[in-house]
Amino acid sequence: MAAKTLVGMADMKAVKxxxxxxxxxxxxxxxxxxxxxxxxxxxxxxxxxxxxxxxxNNSNVAKFVDTATIRLINDMAKLGANKRNIxxxxxxxxxxxxFTATDNSMRVGDRNVDAxxxxxxxxxxxxxxxxxxxxYGRTIEFYTDxxxxxxxxxxxxxxxx
Amino acid sequence: xxxxxxQLNDLHFDVLKEIGNIGVGNAAGALATxxxxxxxxxxxxxxxxxxxxxxxxxxxxxxxxxGILVNISxxxxxxxxxxxxxxxxxxxxxxxxxxxxxEIEEFSEIExxxxxxIGNILCSSYLGSVASxxxxxxxxxxxxxxxxxxxxxxSVPAIEFSKxxxxxLLIDTLFETQEKNATxxxxxxxDFDSFGVIxxxxxxx
Numbered sequence: 001m002a003a004k005t006l007v008g009m010a011d012m013k014a015v016k017x018x019x020x021x022x023x024x025x026x027x028x029x030x031x032x033x034x035x036x037x038x039x040x041x042x043x044x045x046x047x048x049x050x051x052x053x054x055x056x057n058n059s060n061v062a063k064f065v066d067t068a069t070i071r072l073i074n075d076m077a078k079l080g081a082n083k084r085n086i087x088x089x090x091x092x093x094x095x096x097x098x099f100t101a102t103d104n105s106m107r108v109g110d111r112n113v114d115a116x117x118x119x120x121x122x123x124x125x126x127x128x129x130x131x132x133x134x135x136y137g138r139t140i141e142f143y144t145d146x147x148x149x150x151x152x153x154x155x156x157x158x159x160x161x
Numbered sequence: 162x163x164x165x166x167x168q169l170n171d172l173h174f175d176v177l178k179e180i181g182n183i184g185v186g187n188a189a190g191a192l193a194t195x196x197x198x199x200x201x202x203x204x205x206x207x208x209x210x211x212x213x214x215x216x217x218x219x220x221x222x223x224x225x226x227x228g229i230l231v232n233i234s235x236x237x238x239x240x241x242x243x244x245x246x247x248x249x250x251x252x253x254x255x256x257x258x259x260x261x262x263x264e265i266e267e268f269s270e271i272e273x274x275x276x277x278x279i280g281n282i283l284c285s286s287y288l289g290s291v292a293s294x295x296x297x298x299x300x301x302x303x304x305x306x307x308x309x310x311x312x313x314x315x316s317v318p319a320i321e322f323s324k325x326x327x328x329x330l331l332i333d334t335l336f337e338t339q340e341k342n343a344t345x346x347x348x349x350x351x352d353f354d355s356f357g358v359i360x361x362x363x364x365x366x
Binding site: 028060 | 212213214215216221222223225228230305307308309310311312313314315316317319320323324326327
């Protein structure tokens with residue numbers, strides 16, 4: 001059993017093979033999972049908000065999609081990852097309650113996913129797979145041996161990305 | 162002037178605790194009426210829980226819980242959430258509809274509606290008493306109910322808090338009905354400006 005590294009809310013971790021990164025009960029937050037298949041360095045960020053520039057209280061870089069992604073890639077590079085090899089998988093960004101779609105602040109799950117797609121494209125990181133949006137929570141496990149992402153749910157089964 | 166929630170001091174916590182007391186006291190009264198049963202409550206505990214720990218307040222991130230959410234607008238904007246474990250939901254639903262089921266995995270549509278209504282009444286009575294205490298007007302939306310992993314549900318209020326703090330402000334209360342215990346957690350999540358309105362209306366801005 002590979003060592004398990006827990007990534008909490010507004011948290012991020014980078015690890016080198018062997019091992020597994022996991023975050024429990026992703027809701028409207030987005031889980032950004034990055035992997036360099038050559039060096040087998042993996043990183044996971046559990047971000048709460050799309051955009052650090054919209055918030056004055058922004059000292060925790062892991063809280064925001066934009067700052068977390070950039071920092072995570074740098075942390076992975078310190079462990080030997082080559083930025084050009086890094087690929088991404090995304091999970092989360094659910095809308096946990098059935099709000100009216102017009103209420104922008106309530107669509108934070110969608111906005112977290114949109115921001116993740118945007119920053120990854122800007123950084124030239126290929127998005128290999130995603131299990132995002134919808135209306136349910138997800139526990140994710142990201143394995144350093146091959147970069148597979150396991151997505152577990154309550155009543156919606158388990159998926160492998 | 163408070164710039165973020167990490168600056169909360171003991172006085173702020175005392176004021177929030179008193180607000181919690183008033184809100185929960187009223188909600189417990191409403192619940193007692195609804196269940197035609199005595200309902201006791203513990204003094205609320207008010208704490209700022211770090212995000213890394215917030216997902217586990219119901220006993221674990223992946224524990225399945227019910228969450229009932231109302232959005233609030235008016236002088237105070239934000240949201241209010243009532244969280245409870247399926248065992249507690251069963252106690253409250255049985256109390257309301259007079260059932261004796263012990264099923265905690267499956268709830269019928271009618272039972273879910275009953276639960277939503279219980280959450281609605283609890284949140285409305287909580288909010289109503291707080292609003293009149295601070296002499297502000299507050300309007301809740303209809304309730305929304307979901308059942309999922311605790312951390313996933315808690316991400317909704319946590320994200321609101323994340324705009325202004327590094328943790329979730331939690332008002333934690335235990336209800337006791339006569340026969341069986343039902344535990345519930347209230348989370349009042351005013352947006353940052355509203356938070357200032359509440360504190361300053363009580364003279365601790």
